[in-house]
Amino acid sequence: MARVAQPTEDRDKVIVAAVAGAHGAQQAIRVASELRSGGIRAQLLEYAAGMMLCLQRYAIARELLAEGDAAGLTPVMSGMLERLVARPAIQSGTADPRSAVRDVLAAAFDRFRKTPAFWDAALDRSARARLRRLVVLPPWGRSTRLVEDWLGAAAIQIEGEGGVWRATVEGMGERGRLYLALDRGIVKLVGAPELPSGIGRYVLATAGDPNGEARARRLLDWLRADLDAAADEDAFRKVWSGGPTAPREAIRAAAAVLARTTDADRAMAVAARCPSTRPDLQLACLETLAAAEAERGDLDAAVHDHWKVMELAGTVEPHAGDWYVAGRIYEQLGLTGDAAAAYKRIAPSTDAGETPYSRAQRRLAAMQAQRAAP
Numbered sequence: 001m002a003r004v005a006q007p008t009e010d011r012d013k014v015i016v017a018a019v020a021g022a023h024g025a026q027q028a029i030r031v032a033s034e035l036r037s038g039g040i041r042a043q044l045l046e047y048a049a050g051m052m053l054c055l056q057r058y059a060i061a062r063e064l065l066a067e068g069d070a071a072g073l074t075p076v077m078s079g080m081l082e083r084l085v086a087r088p089a090i091q092s093g094t095a096d097p098r099s100a101v102r103d104v105l106a107a108a109f110d111r112f113r114k115t116p117a118f119w120d121a122a123l124d125r126s127a128r129a130r131l132r133r134l135v136v137l138p139p140w141g142r143s144t145r146l147v148e149d150w151l152g153a154a155a156i157q158i159e160g161e162g163g164v165w166r167a168t169v170e171g172m173g174e175r176g177r178l179y180l181a182l183d184r185g186i187v188k189l190v191g192a193p194e195l196p197s198g199i200g201r202y203v204l205a206t207a208g209d210p211n212g213e214a215r216a217r218r219l220l221d222w223l224r225a226d227l228d229a230a231a232d233e234d235a236f237r238k239v240w241s242g243g244p245t246a247p248r249e250a251i252r253a254a255a256a257v258l259a260r261t262t263d264a265d266r267a268m269a270v271a272a273r274c275p276s277t278r279p280d281l282q283l284a285c286l287e288t289l290a291a292a293e294a295e296r297g298d299l300d301a302a303v304h305d306h307w308k309v310m311e312l313a314g315t316v317e318p319h320a321g322d323w324y325v326a327g328r329i330y331e332q333l334g335l336t337g338d339a340a341a342a343y344k345r346i347a348p349s350t351d352a353g354e355t356p357y358s359r360a361q362r363r364l365a366a367m368q369a370q371r372a373a374p
Contacts, residue, residue, distance in 0.1 A: 009043070012036060017048040021055065025063030042068040050140030056086040056149065061140075076136065083153035090148045092117060097158050097165040097180050100187040102151045104178075105169070108132045109147055119183070119190040122262055123198040130194050134169050134176040164215045166222045177226050179219055181206075190219070193226040196236065200258025204266040207252060216251045217244070235321075239284040247278075253285055260288045261324075261359060264295035283312050291321065294328040302329055320346045320356035327360060336367055 002014045012035045020028035032044045045068035052061035062081060090102045092115040100117045107113040107124075108131035118124035138150055157168040163182040168175070179199060181190045191198035203216045221242045240246065240254040256270035270288075287309050293302035306325055309315075315322065327342035343360035 009036075009040060013044050013047040016044045017051040020048040020052055020060055020064060021057065025060045025067070028060075028064060029067050046140065053084075053138060053140050053146050054143040056145055058084045058086065058149075065140075074136075077138065080150060080153050081138070084149055085153075086145075087149050087152040089145070090151065093186050095182065095185055095187055097160075097167060097187045098156055100180055100189065101156050101158075101167045101169065101178060102148070102154075104189045105131055105135060105151050105154075106148055108135070109137065109142075110144065116186055117188050119181070119188045119198055119202055122201070123189065123191065123195065127189060127192070127195055127198070130192060131176075133174050160218065162214060162218070163211060164218050177222075179222060181215060181219070191223070193223060196223060196227075196258045197260075197262040199223055200255040200260075201263045201266075203251065203255035204259055204263060204270065207255075213248070213251060216255065217246070220251065220254050235284045235287050239281055250281060253281055253288075256288045256292075257284050260291045261295050264292040279312075283309065286312065287321065291325050294325045294332075297332050299329050299332055318345075320349075324356040324360055327363060331363065331367070340364060340367060 002011050002018065005011050012032075015035065016028050016032045019031045028048055029045065032041050032048075035041075036044055045064045049061040049064035049068065052058070052064065058081075062084075065081070090106050091099055092103050094100065094103075103115050103117045104127065107115050107117070108128045111128075118127060135151070135154070137147060155170050157170075159166050159168075160180075165180045165187070167178040167180060169178065170176075177193055178189055179191050180187050181202060182188075189198075190202040191200075199219050203212070203219065206212045206215070209215070220240050224237065224240055224242050227237070235257045236254055239250055239257050241250075252270045256266070259266065270285075286305055290302050290305040290309055293299070293305060302325065306322070306329075310318070310322065318326070323342045323345045327339045330336075330342055331339035343364050346357050346360045349355045349357035
């Protein structure tokens, strides 16, 4: 049908792709050379390669790309292309940490993909954008099976035991670390260095588990080792020194610090009875307590506890967390102008996940939507 249609580049792309699928790469290369030359010929071959990739005909696609203009391929993409083979569909809800990593990565590129591999709904919402930064997808096609096979070719290193694992994903985009835990027979993503609040929620929620302390220590140690020095988690570093000698109460305090505004009820319950005599641990608990009180609407307590925080810390100028707590207090008092001003004092941050800046931006957007509502 294409042969008798008016000759255009689009028609020629269809012809070359059809020949590739029916007769293989060498026949398609011959036909492409008969139809076009130079850069246009290369485009015909690249289009056909994309079609073959989407149909999981990877050997044909590699031949076509090698003959066409593959100058735009990075070494990473070339390596991934060489390892690309048709694989079974990625399974959800398994006890295999490697499968769980591929499952959540696949979910990052398919908003309709439902999977139990996220620890909770909040992590599901916040993690997908971060996970997309770990993967550079092939530029020639985006079918579901191609994406899953592409993820199957990724270099994923797994370490850990006893129900918790740290995964290192590299070779596709940014190098990334992910933390996973076994929950009722399913391995789930519980956080990442850029998504520490999920780890806090996990530790707080599983505190009664017989294996909870060992798992929590391993996760918190990994997190402290992996955190970027510029990340806004100074309170966590003060609370968690790491290792088997860290006091037991520091586990829950560290979890409360991480989860403070994403699980305010549990964080406040821990911080309110922080038993440690260590000044740094007491200060971190008090910071968490004030933030959680502000989120819950216990404003009088939040104000007074936040004054104590700034006094104990010797704060001269409020930092990002201080401005966020102040904004939440103002907002719940109905002082929306003052709240917006406080939120806008928080400097932009490029860190992924939950940060004072990201939370402030959400509050500003919510206030704007409320004002615009009829």
